Amino acid sequence: MRSSLRHLRVHVPGATRSRATRRELLGLAALGVLATGARPARSADSRLVYAAHISLAPTWFDPAETPGIVTPFMLLYALHDGLVKPMPGNPAAPCLAESYSASADGLSHSFVLRPGTIFHNGAPVTAEDVKFSFERYRGNAAGFIKEQVAAVETPDPRRVVFHLHRPWPDFLTYYSSVTGAGWIVPKKYVESVGEDGFKKEPIGAGPYKFVSFTPGIELVMEAFDGYWRKVPTVKKLVWKVIQEETTRLAALKRGEVDLAYSIRGELAEELQRTPGLELKPVLINSPFWIYFADQWDPKSPWHDARVRKAATLALDREGINQALTLGHSLLTGSIVPKDFDYYWQPPTIPHDPAAARRLLAEAGFRGGFDAGEYFCDSSYANLGEAALGSLAEVGIRMKMRAIERAAFTKGYSEKKYRNLIQGGSGAFGNAATRMETFVAKGGAYVYGSYPDIDELFAQQTAETDRAKRTAILHRMQQLVHERTVYAPLWQLAFLNGQGPRVDESAFGLISGHPYSAPYEDVRLKGGA
Incomplete structure (x- = not known):
C-alpha cells in the first residue's frame, strides 16, 4: 500500500485525469511549464490573484443557498456580510449588528444594526433586509x-x-455561521432583478463588490470603499479557476497567481523547495468520511455492520495522510471537528486488513465483492483513489465516480447516490449542528437514520443544561461510532501555496476556516 500511496502523492485530482509521475514533472520543468523557482512577479499592482482548486458556481454568490459545506464562504466573506459571523478570535463577532442580546428566558434574540452600513449600491442596510x-x-x-x-x-x-x-441554545450558532440565514442581502434589489438576476450580478454589503464572472475561467471583484470595518488595501481580487494541481503550482511559480489553494503530496514538497514560495498548511474544521448510503437497505452488503466495520479497518489513514497532506491532517476517527463544542473522542481506529478480511468472510464475502460505484468530489479524487486502494486490498472492489463539486454536493443532498459516498464538510458549528446535517432524520445529507439517535437529537435540541446536553451529544456520537454509520478518514489539513508578493494571506486568521478571511485583512508587500 505504501508504494501505491507514494505514487498518489503526485496524482492530479479528477475523474478522467491521469497520474503525473516524478519523471513527467521533471519533463514539464525542462519545457519551462514548471519553473525551478518562483519567477519575478508581474509588475507591482494592487491586484491579488487566487488559483481556485474548484470550478466556481453562481449558487455560491447567494447566501440563501448555503449548502452546509464551507466552500461558499470562500466568496461570501468577500461579497457579503452577516449580522454576526466568525471573525478572528470570535466565532460570533458583531458585524452588521453592533450588538446582540438574548432574553433571560431564551425566547427572544435581539440585534441592533450598526449605523451607517450600506450595500454596494449605496442603499442602507435595514431591519427589513x-x-x-x-x-x-x-x-x-x-x-x-x-x-x-x-x-x-x-x-x-x-x-x-x-x-x-x-x-434553543444553538440559535446564534445556526444563524451566524452554520447557515447563510444571517448573511444579509438587499431586499429591494433582489425583488427588482429577481432570483436569477441576483446571481448574475450580486450585490452585498461585504468588503468587495462583484465585477465580472466568466464560468470556468475567473471571477473578479473590486474593493468597496464604503465597507464599515475598513477599506481593503488590495483593490482587486481575482479567482482563476485552475483545477489541475500541477498547473496551479506552475502558475504560482511563474507569478501568474499569488495564492494557490490545495497543493498536496509531492507537489507540496516541490513547493517547499522553491525559493520565494511558502507552503501554508491550515488544519480546518473539515473531517472527511466514507458514508455507507445503503446501510438501511436489507438487500445491500452494507446493511451488515461487519462489512462496514471491515471497510473501516481496511483504510490506511496514516499512509494516506503522509502521502497527500505530508502528515498535517488529524486522524480523529470522527465526523465532528476536534475543536467543536460537545466533541466526543472515539477510540482509535486501527489499520487492520487481516481483521477486515475475517469480518468479510464472517459476513459471507470470503473472496470480497464488487461493491459498485464510489462517489466523490473531483477535487478530492486522489483521496478517493487512496481509499479505494485500501478497500481493494481486502477484496472490496469499486469504481470511482468523481463529480465537480457543485454538482456533487447537489446530488449528495438530493439523495441520488448509492453504495459509498466520500463526503466532508468544513462548515462552522458544533457537534449538534453536525449531527443535524449528517446523522439525524431530515438532515441535508442523511439517507437514513436510527430512531434512538433521532430521539436523542430531539432531546438535546431543547436541553439548556450544558452538562446534560453534553452527555446526550456524546452518546449520539458514540452510537454513530459503534454502528459504523460512517468510516472516518481524517480532519483535513488544507495545504496552500503563497507567492512572494503576499504580506498577509489571512490563512488561519479565523479558526478552522480554510480560505483567506477576512479579505479586508489581506495585504500585499509594500502596502499595496
Whole structure:
C-alpha cells in the first residue's frame, strides 16, 4: 500500500485525469511549464490573484443557498456580510449588528444594526433586509431553523427581534455561521432583478463588490470603499479557476497567481523547495468520511455492520495522510471537528486488513465483492483513489465516480447516490449542528437514520443544561461510532501555496476556516 500511496502523492485530482509521475514533472520543468523557482512577479499592482482548486458556481454568490459545506464562504466573506459571523478570535463577532442580546428566558434574540452600513449600491442596510434575508433563506437546515422561530419583528429600521417557540441554545450558532440565514442581502434589489438576476450580478454589503464572472475561467471583484470595518488595501481580487494541481503550482511559480489553494503530496514538497514560495498548511474544521448510503437497505452488503466495520479497518489513514497532506491532517476517527463544542473522542481506529478480511468472510464475502460505484468530489479524487486502494486490498472492489463539486454536493443532498459516498464538510458549528446535517432524520445529507439517535437529537435540541446536553451529544456520537454509520478518514489539513508578493494571506486568521478571511485583512508587500 505504501508504494501505491507514494505514487498518489503526485496524482492530479479528477475523474478522467491521469497520474503525473516524478519523471513527467521533471519533463514539464525542462519545457519551462514548471519553473525551478518562483519567477519575478508581474509588475507591482494592487491586484491579488487566487488559483481556485474548484470550478466556481453562481449558487455560491447567494447566501440563501448555503449548502452546509464551507466552500461558499470562500466568496461570501468577500461579497457579503452577516449580522454576526466568525471573525478572528470570535466565532460570533458583531458585524452588521453592533450588538446582540438574548432574553433571560431564551425566547427572544435581539440585534441592533450598526449605523451607517450600506450595500454596494449605496442603499442602507435595514431591519427589513434582515427579515427578508431570513425568510428568503432556503439552504442547509432552512426548515430546521425556521421551525424554531415563531416570528421576526422589526420595531424600527435598526432593530430586529427573533421570537422562538421554545428556548434553543444553538440559535446564534445556526444563524451566524452554520447557515447563510444571517448573511444579509438587499431586499429591494433582489425583488427588482429577481432570483436569477441576483446571481448574475450580486450585490452585498461585504468588503468587495462583484465585477465580472466568466464560468470556468475567473471571477473578479473590486474593493468597496464604503465597507464599515475598513477599506481593503488590495483593490482587486481575482479567482482563476485552475483545477489541475500541477498547473496551479506552475502558475504560482511563474507569478501568474499569488495564492494557490490545495497543493498536496509531492507537489507540496516541490513547493517547499522553491525559493520565494511558502507552503501554508491550515488544519480546518473539515473531517472527511466514507458514508455507507445503503446501510438501511436489507438487500445491500452494507446493511451488515461487519462489512462496514471491515471497510473501516481496511483504510490506511496514516499512509494516506503522509502521502497527500505530508502528515498535517488529524486522524480523529470522527465526523465532528476536534475543536467543536460537545466533541466526543472515539477510540482509535486501527489499520487492520487481516481483521477486515475475517469480518468479510464472517459476513459471507470470503473472496470480497464488487461493491459498485464510489462517489466523490473531483477535487478530492486522489483521496478517493487512496481509499479505494485500501478497500481493494481486502477484496472490496469499486469504481470511482468523481463529480465537480457543485454538482456533487447537489446530488449528495438530493439523495441520488448509492453504495459509498466520500463526503466532508468544513462548515462552522458544533457537534449538534453536525449531527443535524449528517446523522439525524431530515438532515441535508442523511439517507437514513436510527430512531434512538433521532430521539436523542430531539432531546438535546431543547436541553439548556450544558452538562446534560453534553452527555446526550456524546452518546449520539458514540452510537454513530459503534454502528459504523460512517468510516472516518481524517480532519483535513488544507495545504496552500503563497507567492512572494503576499504580506498577509489571512490563512488561519479565523479558526478552522480554510480560505483567506477576512479579505479586508489581506495585504500585499509594500502596502499595496
